[in-house]
Amino acid sequence: MREIDRLEDELSPLPESITRIRKLISTLELCHHKAERWVTNIIEAIGEGDTAKGLGTRTAGELHPAERDWRDACVALSAWCAGQPAASVEIKIGGRSASCLLSKLGERSALKEWQVQRLIERIREFIGWPRSMHHGDSVYVFMEECGADFEPPGDAECPEHYREHEEFWKQTMQTRIHDTVNGEAADFSLAVAIDVMFPCNWNFVGNLDIVLGAIGGELYAAQPLTVCARNICHVPIRERMQTVCRTLQCSLQNQRSENDVDSTLLELLGDVTAPQRWLVASLDKTIRLQLRL
Structure with a gap:
Protein backbone atom coordinates (compact mmCIF):
# COMPACT_ATOMS: atom_id res chain seq x y z
CA MET A 1 0.00 0.00 0.00
CA ARG A 2 2.88 2.36 0.75
CA GLU A 3 4.15 1.75 -2.77
CA ILE A 4 0.77 2.81 -4.17
CA ASP A 5 0.83 5.97 -2.05
CA ARG A 6 4.35 6.72 -3.25
CA LEU A 7 3.31 6.34 -6.87
CA GLU A 8 0.34 8.64 -6.32
CA ASP A 9 2.55 11.29 -4.71
CA GLU A 10 4.91 11.17 -7.68
CA LEU A 11 2.02 11.62 -10.11
CA SER A 12 0.30 14.54 -8.35
CA PRO A 13 -1.54 16.39 -9.67
CA LEU A 14 -3.32 13.54 -11.41
CA PRO A 15 -4.50 14.01 -15.00
CA GLU A 16 -8.29 14.02 -15.36
CA SER A 17 -8.18 10.87 -17.49
CA ILE A 18 -6.37 8.98 -14.72
CA THR A 19 -8.77 10.34 -12.11
CA ARG A 20 -11.73 9.06 -14.14
CA ILE A 21 -10.26 5.56 -14.24
CA ARG A 22 -9.42 5.68 -10.54
CA LYS A 23 -13.06 6.49 -9.80
CA LEU A 24 -14.06 3.30 -11.58
CA ILE A 25 -11.72 1.34 -9.32
CA SER A 26 -13.06 3.10 -6.23
CA THR A 27 -16.64 2.12 -7.07
CA LEU A 28 -15.82 -1.52 -7.89
CA GLU A 29 -17.90 -3.94 -5.82
CA LEU A 30 -17.06 -7.58 -6.40
CA CYS A 31 -20.38 -8.72 -4.93
CA HIS A 32 -22.10 -7.09 -7.92
CA HIS A 33 -23.51 -9.43 -10.55
CA LYS A 34 -21.54 -7.61 -13.28
CA ALA A 35 -18.29 -7.31 -11.33
CA GLU A 36 -16.23 -9.40 -13.73
CA ARG A 37 -17.26 -7.20 -16.64
CA TRP A 38 -16.47 -4.10 -14.59
CA VAL A 39 -12.96 -5.38 -13.94
CA THR A 40 -12.43 -5.96 -17.66
CA ASN A 41 -13.75 -2.45 -18.40
CA ILE A 42 -11.26 -1.00 -15.93
CA ILE A 43 -8.36 -2.93 -17.45
CA GLU A 44 -9.40 -1.78 -20.93
CA ALA A 45 -9.54 1.80 -19.65
CA ILE A 46 -6.08 1.53 -18.09
CA GLY A 47 -4.68 0.23 -21.36
CA GLU A 48 -6.37 2.99 -23.38
CA GLY A 49 -5.50 5.72 -20.88
CA ASP A 50 -9.05 7.01 -20.39
CA THR A 51 -12.65 5.90 -20.01
CA ALA A 52 -16.19 6.92 -20.82
CA LYS A 53 -17.61 4.25 -18.53
CA GLY A 54 -19.30 4.87 -15.21
CA LEU A 55 -22.67 5.30 -13.55
CA GLY A 56 -25.27 6.82 -15.82
CA THR A 57 -23.45 6.05 -19.07
CA ARG A 58 -25.73 3.22 -20.18
CA THR A 59 -28.30 3.88 -22.90
CA ALA A 60 -31.62 4.99 -21.39
CA GLY A 61 -34.16 2.18 -21.24
CA GLU A 62 -31.57 -0.55 -21.73
CA LEU A 63 -32.11 -3.51 -19.39
CA HIS A 64 -29.75 -6.24 -18.29
CA PRO A 65 -31.43 -9.69 -18.11
CA ILE A 232 -18.06 -12.85 -0.45
CA CYS A 233 -15.73 -15.85 -0.47
CA HIS A 234 -18.61 -17.68 -2.20
CA VAL A 235 -18.70 -15.28 -5.14
CA PRO A 236 -18.40 -17.38 -8.33
CA ILE A 237 -15.76 -15.11 -9.87
CA ARG A 238 -13.28 -15.59 -7.01
CA GLU A 239 -11.02 -17.96 -8.94
CA ARG A 240 -11.20 -15.72 -12.00
CA MET A 241 -10.18 -12.72 -9.89
CA GLN A 242 -7.17 -14.65 -8.60
CA THR A 243 -6.07 -15.04 -12.21
CA VAL A 244 -6.70 -11.34 -12.81
CA CYS A 245 -4.54 -10.40 -9.82
CA ARG A 246 -1.71 -12.64 -11.00
CA THR A 247 -2.00 -10.97 -14.39
CA LEU A 248 -1.90 -7.49 -12.88
CA GLN A 249 1.19 -8.41 -10.87
CA CYS A 250 2.78 -9.79 -14.01
CA SER A 251 2.10 -6.49 -15.76
CA LEU A 252 3.64 -4.53 -12.90
CA GLN A 253 6.76 -6.67 -13.13
CA ASN A 254 6.90 -6.29 -16.93
CA GLN A 255 6.68 -10.04 -17.40
CA ARG A 256 4.89 -11.70 -20.30
CA SER A 257 5.49 -15.43 -19.96
CA GLU A 258 4.13 -16.31 -16.53
CA ASN A 259 1.82 -19.30 -16.12
CA ASP A 260 -1.73 -18.93 -14.83
CA VAL A 261 -2.17 -15.42 -16.19
CA ASP A 262 -4.56 -14.02 -18.79
CA SER A 263 -2.57 -13.11 -21.88
CA THR A 264 -5.53 -11.20 -23.32
CA LEU A 265 -5.59 -8.87 -20.33
CA LEU A 266 -1.83 -8.41 -20.58
CA GLU A 267 -2.28 -7.37 -24.20
CA LEU A 268 -4.97 -4.89 -23.20
CA LEU A 269 -2.63 -3.32 -20.65
CA GLY A 270 0.40 -3.24 -22.95
CA ASP A 271 3.57 -1.57 -21.66
CA VAL A 272 2.33 0.40 -18.69
CA THR A 273 3.45 3.94 -17.98
CA ALA A 274 3.91 5.35 -14.47
CA PRO A 275 0.26 6.53 -14.18
CA GLN A 276 -0.92 3.17 -15.49
CA ARG A 277 1.28 1.34 -12.98
CA TRP A 278 -0.47 3.23 -10.20
CA LEU A 279 -3.87 2.25 -11.58
CA VAL A 280 -2.87 -1.39 -12.04
CA ALA A 281 -1.53 -1.54 -8.48
CA SER A 282 -4.70 0.13 -7.17
CA LEU A 283 -6.96 -2.34 -8.96
CA ASP A 284 -4.91 -5.28 -7.73
CA LYS A 285 -5.11 -4.00 -4.15
CA THR A 286 -8.86 -3.39 -4.39
CA ILE A 287 -9.58 -6.90 -5.62
CA ARG A 288 -7.31 -8.54 -3.05
CA LEU A 289 -8.76 -6.58 -0.15
CA GLN A 290 -12.38 -7.26 -1.09
CA LEU A 291 -11.87 -10.98 -1.68
CA ARG A 292 -9.23 -11.39 1.04
CA LEU A 293 -6.82 -12.96 -1.42
Missing part, protein backbone atom coordinates in the same frame (compact mmCIF):
# COMPACT_ATOMS: atom_id res chain seq x y z
CA ALA A 66 -30.90 -9.67 -14.34
CA GLU A 67 -32.97 -6.49 -14.06
CA ARG A 68 -35.90 -8.31 -15.61
CA ASP A 69 -35.56 -10.85 -12.80
CA TRP A 70 -35.76 -8.03 -10.27
CA ARG A 71 -38.93 -6.72 -11.88
CA ASP A 72 -40.39 -10.21 -12.00
CA ALA A 73 -39.60 -10.59 -8.30
CA CYS A 74 -41.56 -7.42 -7.59
CA VAL A 75 -44.46 -8.67 -9.71
CA ALA A 76 -44.53 -12.04 -7.93
CA LEU A 77 -44.23 -10.59 -4.44
CA SER A 78 -46.88 -7.96 -5.19
CA ALA A 79 -49.24 -10.65 -6.47
CA TRP A 80 -48.81 -12.56 -3.23
CA CYS A 81 -49.43 -9.43 -1.15
CA ALA A 82 -52.58 -8.80 -3.19
CA GLY A 83 -53.93 -12.18 -2.10
CA GLN A 84 -52.97 -14.38 -5.02
CA PRO A 85 -52.10 -17.93 -3.90
CA ALA A 86 -48.40 -18.76 -4.23
CA ALA A 87 -49.10 -21.75 -6.47
CA SER A 88 -50.88 -19.57 -9.05
CA VAL A 89 -47.97 -17.17 -9.67
CA GLU A 90 -46.63 -18.68 -12.87
CA ILE A 91 -43.49 -16.70 -13.67
CA LYS A 92 -39.78 -17.35 -13.35
CA ILE A 93 -37.28 -15.39 -11.29
CA GLY A 94 -33.74 -16.10 -12.39
CA GLY A 95 -34.81 -19.47 -13.70
CA ARG A 96 -36.55 -20.34 -10.43
CA SER A 97 -40.27 -20.87 -10.14
CA ALA A 98 -41.87 -17.89 -8.41
CA SER A 99 -44.59 -20.13 -6.99
CA CYS A 100 -41.90 -22.33 -5.42
CA LEU A 101 -40.18 -19.32 -3.87
CA LEU A 102 -43.46 -17.87 -2.62
CA SER A 103 -44.49 -21.21 -1.12
CA LYS A 104 -41.76 -20.67 1.47
CA LEU A 105 -43.92 -17.95 3.00
CA GLY A 106 -46.38 -20.53 4.28
CA GLU A 107 -49.72 -19.48 5.69
CA ARG A 108 -50.54 -15.84 5.10
CA SER A 109 -50.52 -13.39 8.03
CA ALA A 110 -50.53 -9.63 8.50
CA LEU A 111 -46.93 -9.73 9.73
CA LYS A 112 -45.76 -11.69 6.69
CA GLU A 113 -47.57 -9.33 4.33
CA TRP A 114 -45.90 -6.38 6.03
CA GLN A 115 -42.47 -7.99 5.76
CA VAL A 116 -42.94 -8.92 2.11
CA GLN A 117 -44.07 -5.37 1.38
CA ARG A 118 -40.78 -4.11 2.85
CA LEU A 119 -38.94 -6.50 0.55
CA ILE A 120 -40.84 -5.16 -2.46
CA GLU A 121 -39.99 -1.59 -1.46
CA ARG A 122 -36.33 -2.52 -1.05
CA ILE A 123 -36.11 -3.94 -4.58
CA ARG A 124 -38.24 -1.23 -6.19
CA GLU A 125 -36.25 1.59 -4.64
CA PHE A 126 -33.11 0.18 -6.14
CA ILE A 127 -34.39 -0.43 -9.65
CA GLY A 128 -36.65 2.62 -9.89
CA TRP A 129 -39.65 0.64 -11.08
CA PRO A 130 -42.54 1.10 -11.60
CA ARG A 131 -41.87 4.70 -10.59
CA SER A 132 -38.91 6.98 -10.97
CA MET A 133 -36.19 6.44 -8.37
CA HIS A 134 -36.60 10.13 -7.57
CA HIS A 135 -40.28 9.75 -6.66
CA GLY A 136 -40.80 10.30 -2.94
CA ASP A 137 -42.73 7.07 -2.48
CA SER A 138 -39.89 5.10 -4.06
CA VAL A 139 -37.33 5.85 -1.35
CA TYR A 140 -36.79 2.86 0.91
CA VAL A 141 -36.58 3.58 4.64
CA PHE A 142 -34.11 1.33 6.45
CA MET A 143 -35.54 -0.55 9.39
CA GLU A 144 -32.21 -0.11 11.13
CA GLU A 145 -28.86 1.42 10.34
CA CYS A 146 -26.02 -0.94 11.17
CA GLY A 147 -22.26 -1.08 10.86
CA ALA A 148 -19.92 -3.17 8.77
CA ASP A 149 -20.79 -6.22 10.88
CA PHE A 150 -24.45 -5.89 9.79
CA GLU A 151 -25.48 -5.92 13.43
CA PRO A 152 -28.00 -3.30 14.63
CA PRO A 153 -27.32 -1.59 17.98
CA GLY A 154 -28.96 -3.15 21.01
CA ASP A 155 -30.85 0.06 21.79
CA ALA A 156 -32.34 0.42 18.31
CA GLU A 157 -35.53 2.47 18.16
CA CYS A 158 -38.31 2.09 15.66
CA PRO A 159 -37.97 4.66 12.85
CA GLU A 160 -40.83 7.15 12.60
CA HIS A 161 -41.74 5.69 9.21
CA TYR A 162 -42.65 2.35 10.81
CA ARG A 163 -44.26 3.58 14.05
CA GLU A 164 -47.75 2.67 12.85
CA HIS A 165 -46.62 -0.96 12.72
CA GLU A 166 -44.02 -0.87 15.47
CA GLU A 167 -44.84 -4.38 16.67
CA PHE A 168 -44.22 -5.75 13.18
CA TRP A 169 -40.95 -3.83 13.05
CA LYS A 170 -39.91 -5.21 16.43
CA GLN A 171 -40.71 -8.81 15.49
CA THR A 172 -38.79 -8.43 12.23
CA MET A 173 -35.80 -7.00 14.09
CA GLN A 174 -35.85 -9.83 16.61
CA THR A 175 -36.18 -12.64 14.06
CA ARG A 176 -32.75 -14.16 13.45
CA ILE A 177 -31.63 -16.07 10.37
CA HIS A 178 -29.07 -18.74 11.28
CA ASP A 179 -26.39 -19.55 8.73
CA THR A 180 -22.60 -19.40 8.47
CA VAL A 181 -19.97 -16.75 7.75
CA ASN A 182 -16.74 -18.12 6.33
CA GLY A 183 -17.77 -21.55 7.57
CA GLU A 184 -18.49 -20.43 11.15
CA ALA A 185 -21.96 -20.46 12.70
CA ALA A 186 -23.60 -17.03 12.56
CA ASP A 187 -26.96 -15.32 12.69
CA PHE A 188 -28.47 -12.25 11.10
CA SER A 189 -31.48 -10.03 11.79
CA LEU A 190 -34.31 -10.50 9.29
CA ALA A 191 -34.84 -6.73 9.30
CA VAL A 192 -31.24 -6.11 8.28
CA ALA A 193 -31.43 -8.90 5.69
CA ILE A 194 -34.36 -7.11 4.06
CA ASP A 195 -32.59 -3.75 4.34
CA VAL A 196 -29.55 -5.02 2.44
CA MET A 197 -31.38 -7.18 -0.13
CA PHE A 198 -29.87 -5.20 -2.98
CA PRO A 199 -30.95 -6.93 -6.18
CA CYS A 200 -27.62 -6.21 -7.89
CA ASN A 201 -25.98 -8.86 -5.70
CA TRP A 202 -24.58 -11.84 -7.61
CA ASN A 203 -26.79 -14.19 -5.56
CA PHE A 204 -30.02 -12.20 -5.55
CA VAL A 205 -32.35 -15.15 -6.13
CA GLY A 206 -30.54 -17.31 -3.57
CA ASN A 207 -30.75 -14.53 -1.00
CA LEU A 208 -34.42 -14.00 -1.85
CA ASP A 209 -35.03 -17.69 -1.21
CA ILE A 210 -33.44 -17.43 2.25
CA VAL A 211 -35.29 -14.25 3.23
CA LEU A 212 -38.67 -15.55 2.08
CA GLY A 213 -37.97 -18.75 3.99
CA ALA A 214 -37.17 -16.75 7.12
CA ILE A 215 -40.39 -14.76 6.77
CA GLY A 216 -42.18 -18.10 6.56
CA GLY A 217 -40.45 -19.37 9.70
CA GLU A 218 -37.54 -21.30 8.18
CA LEU A 219 -34.78 -19.69 10.22
CA TYR A 220 -31.96 -22.17 9.63
CA ALA A 221 -30.74 -21.51 6.11
CA ALA A 222 -29.35 -24.37 4.04
CA GLN A 223 -26.98 -21.94 2.32
CA PRO A 224 -25.20 -18.86 3.69
CA LEU A 225 -26.73 -15.45 3.15
CA THR A 226 -24.46 -13.51 0.79
CA VAL A 227 -25.83 -9.96 0.94
CA CYS A 228 -23.32 -7.20 0.14
CA ALA A 229 -19.80 -8.37 1.00
CA ARG A 230 -21.02 -10.91 3.55
CA ASN A 231 -19.70 -14.35 2.61
Whole structure:
Protein backbone atom coordinates (compact mmCIF):
# COMPACT_ATOMS: atom_id res chain seq x y z
CA MET A 1 0.00 0.00 0.00
CA ARG A 2 2.88 2.36 0.75
CA GLU A 3 4.15 1.75 -2.77
CA ILE A 4 0.77 2.81 -4.17
CA ASP A 5 0.83 5.97 -2.05
CA ARG A 6 4.35 6.72 -3.25
CA LEU A 7 3.31 6.34 -6.87
CA GLU A 8 0.34 8.64 -6.32
CA ASP A 9 2.55 11.29 -4.71
CA GLU A 10 4.91 11.17 -7.68
CA LEU A 11 2.02 11.62 -10.11
CA SER A 12 0.30 14.54 -8.35
CA PRO A 13 -1.54 16.39 -9.67
CA LEU A 14 -3.32 13.54 -11.41
CA PRO A 15 -4.50 14.01 -15.00
CA GLU A 16 -8.29 14.02 -15.36
CA SER A 17 -8.18 10.87 -17.49
CA ILE A 18 -6.37 8.98 -14.72
CA THR A 19 -8.77 10.34 -12.11
CA ARG A 20 -11.73 9.06 -14.14
CA ILE A 21 -10.26 5.56 -14.24
CA ARG A 22 -9.42 5.68 -10.54
CA LYS A 23 -13.06 6.49 -9.80
CA LEU A 24 -14.06 3.30 -11.58
CA ILE A 25 -11.72 1.34 -9.32
CA SER A 26 -13.06 3.10 -6.23
CA THR A 27 -16.64 2.12 -7.07
CA LEU A 28 -15.82 -1.52 -7.89
CA GLU A 29 -17.90 -3.94 -5.82
CA LEU A 30 -17.06 -7.58 -6.40
CA CYS A 31 -20.38 -8.72 -4.93
CA HIS A 32 -22.10 -7.09 -7.92
CA HIS A 33 -23.51 -9.43 -10.55
CA LYS A 34 -21.54 -7.61 -13.28
CA ALA A 35 -18.29 -7.31 -11.33
CA GLU A 36 -16.23 -9.40 -13.73
CA ARG A 37 -17.26 -7.20 -16.64
CA TRP A 38 -16.47 -4.10 -14.59
CA VAL A 39 -12.96 -5.38 -13.94
CA THR A 40 -12.43 -5.96 -17.66
CA ASN A 41 -13.75 -2.45 -18.40
CA ILE A 42 -11.26 -1.00 -15.93
CA ILE A 43 -8.36 -2.93 -17.45
CA GLU A 44 -9.40 -1.78 -20.93
CA ALA A 45 -9.54 1.80 -19.65
CA ILE A 46 -6.08 1.53 -18.09
CA GLY A 47 -4.68 0.23 -21.36
CA GLU A 48 -6.37 2.99 -23.38
CA GLY A 49 -5.50 5.72 -20.88
CA ASP A 50 -9.05 7.01 -20.39
CA THR A 51 -12.65 5.90 -20.01
CA ALA A 52 -16.19 6.92 -20.82
CA LYS A 53 -17.61 4.25 -18.53
CA GLY A 54 -19.30 4.87 -15.21
CA LEU A 55 -22.67 5.30 -13.55
CA GLY A 56 -25.27 6.82 -15.82
CA THR A 57 -23.45 6.05 -19.07
CA ARG A 58 -25.73 3.22 -20.18
CA THR A 59 -28.30 3.88 -22.90
CA ALA A 60 -31.62 4.99 -21.39
CA GLY A 61 -34.16 2.18 -21.24
CA GLU A 62 -31.57 -0.55 -21.73
CA LEU A 63 -32.11 -3.51 -19.39
CA HIS A 64 -29.75 -6.24 -18.29
CA PRO A 65 -31.43 -9.69 -18.11
CA ALA A 66 -30.90 -9.67 -14.34
CA GLU A 67 -32.97 -6.49 -14.06
CA ARG A 68 -35.90 -8.31 -15.61
CA ASP A 69 -35.56 -10.85 -12.80
CA TRP A 70 -35.76 -8.03 -10.27
CA ARG A 71 -38.93 -6.72 -11.88
CA ASP A 72 -40.39 -10.21 -12.00
CA ALA A 73 -39.60 -10.59 -8.30
CA CYS A 74 -41.56 -7.42 -7.59
CA VAL A 75 -44.46 -8.67 -9.71
CA ALA A 76 -44.53 -12.04 -7.93
CA LEU A 77 -44.23 -10.59 -4.44
CA SER A 78 -46.88 -7.96 -5.19
CA ALA A 79 -49.24 -10.65 -6.47
CA TRP A 80 -48.81 -12.56 -3.23
CA CYS A 81 -49.43 -9.43 -1.15
CA ALA A 82 -52.58 -8.80 -3.19
CA GLY A 83 -53.93 -12.18 -2.10
CA GLN A 84 -52.97 -14.38 -5.02
CA PRO A 85 -52.10 -17.93 -3.90
CA ALA A 86 -48.40 -18.76 -4.23
CA ALA A 87 -49.10 -21.75 -6.47
CA SER A 88 -50.88 -19.57 -9.05
CA VAL A 89 -47.97 -17.17 -9.67
CA GLU A 90 -46.63 -18.68 -12.87
CA ILE A 91 -43.49 -16.70 -13.67
CA LYS A 92 -39.78 -17.35 -13.35
CA ILE A 93 -37.28 -15.39 -11.29
CA GLY A 94 -33.74 -16.10 -12.39
CA GLY A 95 -34.81 -19.47 -13.70
CA ARG A 96 -36.55 -20.34 -10.43
CA SER A 97 -40.27 -20.87 -10.14
CA ALA A 98 -41.87 -17.89 -8.41
CA SER A 99 -44.59 -20.13 -6.99
CA CYS A 100 -41.90 -22.33 -5.42
CA LEU A 101 -40.18 -19.32 -3.87
CA LEU A 102 -43.46 -17.87 -2.62
CA SER A 103 -44.49 -21.21 -1.12
CA LYS A 104 -41.76 -20.67 1.47
CA LEU A 105 -43.92 -17.95 3.00
CA GLY A 106 -46.38 -20.53 4.28
CA GLU A 107 -49.72 -19.48 5.69
CA ARG A 108 -50.54 -15.84 5.10
CA SER A 109 -50.52 -13.39 8.03
CA ALA A 110 -50.53 -9.63 8.50
CA LEU A 111 -46.93 -9.73 9.73
CA LYS A 112 -45.76 -11.69 6.69
CA GLU A 113 -47.57 -9.33 4.33
CA TRP A 114 -45.90 -6.38 6.03
CA GLN A 115 -42.47 -7.99 5.76
CA VAL A 116 -42.94 -8.92 2.11
CA GLN A 117 -44.07 -5.37 1.38
CA ARG A 118 -40.78 -4.11 2.85
CA LEU A 119 -38.94 -6.50 0.55
CA ILE A 120 -40.84 -5.16 -2.46
CA GLU A 121 -39.99 -1.59 -1.46
CA ARG A 122 -36.33 -2.52 -1.05
CA ILE A 123 -36.11 -3.94 -4.58
CA ARG A 124 -38.24 -1.23 -6.19
CA GLU A 125 -36.25 1.59 -4.64
CA PHE A 126 -33.11 0.18 -6.14
CA ILE A 127 -34.39 -0.43 -9.65
CA GLY A 128 -36.65 2.62 -9.89
CA TRP A 129 -39.65 0.64 -11.08
CA PRO A 130 -42.54 1.10 -11.60
CA ARG A 131 -41.87 4.70 -10.59
CA SER A 132 -38.91 6.98 -10.97
CA MET A 133 -36.19 6.44 -8.37
CA HIS A 134 -36.60 10.13 -7.57
CA HIS A 135 -40.28 9.75 -6.66
CA GLY A 136 -40.80 10.30 -2.94
CA ASP A 137 -42.73 7.07 -2.48
CA SER A 138 -39.89 5.10 -4.06
CA VAL A 139 -37.33 5.85 -1.35
CA TYR A 140 -36.79 2.86 0.91
CA VAL A 141 -36.58 3.58 4.64
CA PHE A 142 -34.11 1.33 6.45
CA MET A 143 -35.54 -0.55 9.39
CA GLU A 144 -32.21 -0.11 11.13
CA GLU A 145 -28.86 1.42 10.34
CA CYS A 146 -26.02 -0.94 11.17
CA GLY A 147 -22.26 -1.08 10.86
CA ALA A 148 -19.92 -3.17 8.77
CA ASP A 149 -20.79 -6.22 10.88
CA PHE A 150 -24.45 -5.89 9.79
CA GLU A 151 -25.48 -5.92 13.43
CA PRO A 152 -28.00 -3.30 14.63
CA PRO A 153 -27.32 -1.59 17.98
CA GLY A 154 -28.96 -3.15 21.01
CA ASP A 155 -30.85 0.06 21.79
CA ALA A 156 -32.34 0.42 18.31
CA GLU A 157 -35.53 2.47 18.16
CA CYS A 158 -38.31 2.09 15.66
CA PRO A 159 -37.97 4.66 12.85
CA GLU A 160 -40.83 7.15 12.60
CA HIS A 161 -41.74 5.69 9.21
CA TYR A 162 -42.65 2.35 10.81
CA ARG A 163 -44.26 3.58 14.05
CA GLU A 164 -47.75 2.67 12.85
CA HIS A 165 -46.62 -0.96 12.72
CA GLU A 166 -44.02 -0.87 15.47
CA GLU A 167 -44.84 -4.38 16.67
CA PHE A 168 -44.22 -5.75 13.18
CA TRP A 169 -40.95 -3.83 13.05
CA LYS A 170 -39.91 -5.21 16.43
CA GLN A 171 -40.71 -8.81 15.49
CA THR A 172 -38.79 -8.43 12.23
CA MET A 173 -35.80 -7.00 14.09
CA GLN A 174 -35.85 -9.83 16.61
CA THR A 175 -36.18 -12.64 14.06
CA ARG A 176 -32.75 -14.16 13.45
CA ILE A 177 -31.63 -16.07 10.37
CA HIS A 178 -29.07 -18.74 11.28
CA ASP A 179 -26.39 -19.55 8.73
CA THR A 180 -22.60 -19.40 8.47
CA VAL A 181 -19.97 -16.75 7.75
CA ASN A 182 -16.74 -18.12 6.33
CA GLY A 183 -17.77 -21.55 7.57
CA GLU A 184 -18.49 -20.43 11.15
CA ALA A 185 -21.96 -20.46 12.70
CA ALA A 186 -23.60 -17.03 12.56
CA ASP A 187 -26.96 -15.32 12.69
CA PHE A 188 -28.47 -12.25 11.10
CA SER A 189 -31.48 -10.03 11.79
CA LEU A 190 -34.31 -10.50 9.29
CA ALA A 191 -34.84 -6.73 9.30
CA VAL A 192 -31.24 -6.11 8.28
CA ALA A 193 -31.43 -8.90 5.69
CA ILE A 194 -34.36 -7.11 4.06
CA ASP A 195 -32.59 -3.75 4.34
CA VAL A 196 -29.55 -5.02 2.44
CA MET A 197 -31.38 -7.18 -0.13
CA PHE A 198 -29.87 -5.20 -2.98
CA PRO A 199 -30.95 -6.93 -6.18
CA CYS A 200 -27.62 -6.21 -7.89
CA ASN A 201 -25.98 -8.86 -5.70
CA TRP A 202 -24.58 -11.84 -7.61
CA ASN A 203 -26.79 -14.19 -5.56
CA PHE A 204 -30.02 -12.20 -5.55
CA VAL A 205 -32.35 -15.15 -6.13
CA GLY A 206 -30.54 -17.31 -3.57
CA ASN A 207 -30.75 -14.53 -1.00
CA LEU A 208 -34.42 -14.00 -1.85
CA ASP A 209 -35.03 -17.69 -1.21
CA ILE A 210 -33.44 -17.43 2.25
CA VAL A 211 -35.29 -14.25 3.23
CA LEU A 212 -38.67 -15.55 2.08
CA GLY A 213 -37.97 -18.75 3.99
CA ALA A 214 -37.17 -16.75 7.12
CA ILE A 215 -40.39 -14.76 6.77
CA GLY A 216 -42.18 -18.10 6.56
CA GLY A 217 -40.45 -19.37 9.70
CA GLU A 218 -37.54 -21.30 8.18
CA LEU A 219 -34.78 -19.69 10.22
CA TYR A 220 -31.96 -22.17 9.63
CA ALA A 221 -30.74 -21.51 6.11
CA ALA A 222 -29.35 -24.37 4.04
CA GLN A 223 -26.98 -21.94 2.32
CA PRO A 224 -25.20 -18.86 3.69
CA LEU A 225 -26.73 -15.45 3.15
CA THR A 226 -24.46 -13.51 0.79
CA VAL A 227 -25.83 -9.96 0.94
CA CYS A 228 -23.32 -7.20 0.14
CA ALA A 229 -19.80 -8.37 1.00
CA ARG A 230 -21.02 -10.91 3.55
CA ASN A 231 -19.70 -14.35 2.61
CA ILE A 232 -18.06 -12.85 -0.45
CA CYS A 233 -15.73 -15.85 -0.47
CA HIS A 234 -18.61 -17.68 -2.20
CA VAL A 235 -18.70 -15.28 -5.14
CA PRO A 236 -18.40 -17.38 -8.33
CA ILE A 237 -15.76 -15.11 -9.87
CA ARG A 238 -13.28 -15.59 -7.01
CA GLU A 239 -11.02 -17.96 -8.94
CA ARG A 240 -11.20 -15.72 -12.00
CA MET A 241 -10.18 -12.72 -9.89
CA GLN A 242 -7.17 -14.65 -8.60
CA THR A 243 -6.07 -15.04 -12.21
CA VAL A 244 -6.70 -11.34 -12.81
CA CYS A 245 -4.54 -10.40 -9.82
CA ARG A 246 -1.71 -12.64 -11.00
CA THR A 247 -2.00 -10.97 -14.39
CA LEU A 248 -1.90 -7.49 -12.88
CA GLN A 249 1.19 -8.41 -10.87
CA CYS A 250 2.78 -9.79 -14.01
CA SER A 251 2.10 -6.49 -15.76
CA LEU A 252 3.64 -4.53 -12.90
CA GLN A 253 6.76 -6.67 -13.13
CA ASN A 254 6.90 -6.29 -16.93
CA GLN A 255 6.68 -10.04 -17.40
CA ARG A 256 4.89 -11.70 -20.30
CA SER A 257 5.49 -15.43 -19.96
CA GLU A 258 4.13 -16.31 -16.53
CA ASN A 259 1.82 -19.30 -16.12
CA ASP A 260 -1.73 -18.93 -14.83
CA VAL A 261 -2.17 -15.42 -16.19
CA ASP A 262 -4.56 -14.02 -18.79
CA SER A 263 -2.57 -13.11 -21.88
CA THR A 264 -5.53 -11.20 -23.32
CA LEU A 265 -5.59 -8.87 -20.33
CA LEU A 266 -1.83 -8.41 -20.58
CA GLU A 267 -2.28 -7.37 -24.20
CA LEU A 268 -4.97 -4.89 -23.20
CA LEU A 269 -2.63 -3.32 -20.65
CA GLY A 270 0.40 -3.24 -22.95
CA ASP A 271 3.57 -1.57 -21.66
CA VAL A 272 2.33 0.40 -18.69
CA THR A 273 3.45 3.94 -17.98
CA ALA A 274 3.91 5.35 -14.47
CA PRO A 275 0.26 6.53 -14.18
CA GLN A 276 -0.92 3.17 -15.49
CA ARG A 277 1.28 1.34 -12.98
CA TRP A 278 -0.47 3.23 -10.20
CA LEU A 279 -3.87 2.25 -11.58
CA VAL A 280 -2.87 -1.39 -12.04
CA ALA A 281 -1.53 -1.54 -8.48
CA SER A 282 -4.70 0.13 -7.17
CA LEU A 283 -6.96 -2.34 -8.96
CA ASP A 284 -4.91 -5.28 -7.73
CA LYS A 285 -5.11 -4.00 -4.15
CA THR A 286 -8.86 -3.39 -4.39
CA ILE A 287 -9.58 -6.90 -5.62
CA ARG A 288 -7.31 -8.54 -3.05
CA LEU A 289 -8.76 -6.58 -0.15
CA GLN A 290 -12.38 -7.26 -1.09
CA LEU A 291 -11.87 -10.98 -1.68
CA ARG A 292 -9.23 -11.39 1.04
CA LEU A 293 -6.82 -12.96 -1.42
